[in-house]
Amino acid sequence: MTAAVPVSDIDVYSDDVLDDPYPAYRALRDAGPAVYLSSRSLWAIARYSDVRKALADAATFSSAAGVGVSDEMNAMQTGTVLASDDPQHAELRAVLSEKLAPRALTALRSAIAEQADALVADVVARGSIDGVTDLAARLPTDVVADLIGLPREGREVLLPGADAMFASFGPLDERLRNRMPEVTAYLEFMSAMTDRAKLAPGSWGAAILDAVDEGRLAPGSAVPLMTAYLVASMDTTVHSLGNFLRLLAENQDLWQALKADPGLVGPAFEENLRLDSPAQGFTRVTTREVDVDGVVIPEGSRVLVSFASANRDERHYPDPDRFDVHRNPVDHLAFGYGVHGCAGQGLARIEARALVGSLLRRAERIEPAGEPTRHLNPAVRGLGHLPLTLVPAKEA
Helix, strand or coil, X not given: CCCCCCEECCCCCCHHHHHXXXXXXXXXXXXXXXXXXXXCCEEEECCHHHHHHHHHCCCCEECCCCCCCCHHHHHHHCCCCCCCCCCHHHHHHHCCCCCCCHHHHHHHHHXXXXXXXXXXXXHHHHCEEEHHHHHHCHHHHHHHHHHHCCCCCCHHHHHHHHHHHHHCCCCCCHHHHHHHHHHHHHHHHHHHCCCCCCCCCCCHHHHHHHHXXXXXXXXXXXXXXXXXXXXXXXXXXXXXXXHHHHHHXXXXXXXXXXXXXXXXXXXXXXXXXXXXXXXCEEEEEXXXXXXXXXXXECCCCEEEEEHHHHCCCCCCCCCCCCCCCCCCXXXXXXXXXXXXXXXXXXXXXXXXXXXXXXXXXXEEEEEECCCCEEECCCCECEEEECEEEEEECCCC
16 A cells, blocks of 8 residues: 655755754655655655665666756766766776676785785874874875776865765755865876876776776766766775774773774774775666555655665664674675675775784774764765874784
């Protein structure tokens, strides 16, 4: 039986909600399986089972019209790996499928571990650091830029540019307009990088140019594809690492548990991703009228599919607002699900284990050294700054 349409005036893009979205998400879950957001003329799906079903049904919940909320910004995404449906989406992902296959990522583990250990040795020696800018932001940026084959010069535009690209998935408001110069600088830099003379041989970037030369990829798709993989493999990892470092600093029982059993780093990272999803969610457009557990969403509706709310759904996870190192929620939706599941999630896990593993060896303790600050972005959730004190391990 069709249920009445639940309506909410919650603005999921307001500063208050972006600062702490979880009470709003709970209210949306309680309101119904699908809720119309009157403040944005947007539907929202917030419960775990419904979010997972929507992500699994890419034919009904289409990405081809963009995954943000602004028509103007969505038009800029057309034909990108994020904003496309099969068969185009499959063709775009196939370009780097070998580079992101488990065997290829396994081959990177040693080099990433060495890179992480050198970075950790440096920050532990310094003692007082910013966990975001000195640690969480450095490893993913350098790892992904190296994999794409970018030169060292000019990389300073990458992180702010990637963050601004995620911001473009939100409303076209004053905050986003103020960030458009960052978007422009980032896109100009990436456009200039579609040049074999600038890209390292054998890199992801070179593979994209190979696909263009072989006719597997249209020339105009090279920059969007390179940009999409850099953004997706970098910014969310930065935020997930920053959130994880905060947990480790503020929860000494957790730190000691990982010191005693480093094998818990992987499950702890998954629980961190569930608890504070770096990608909060993206929109889709319905290609037909769809019944979501009794609530009918009309054809052609834009729908926010909330990964972060799903991961806090008490219908699926008992006591969902509590961090539980033994939960190991391998079915969380922090990296999405289905054909649009994050292609860089394997790399993120390698980086997290390398970085935290090195910290556990080299630091006796990691402690807060001041109040962290929240970085507000309509699509991704993370910290702007995280003051930390690192106490070196005696054997380090």
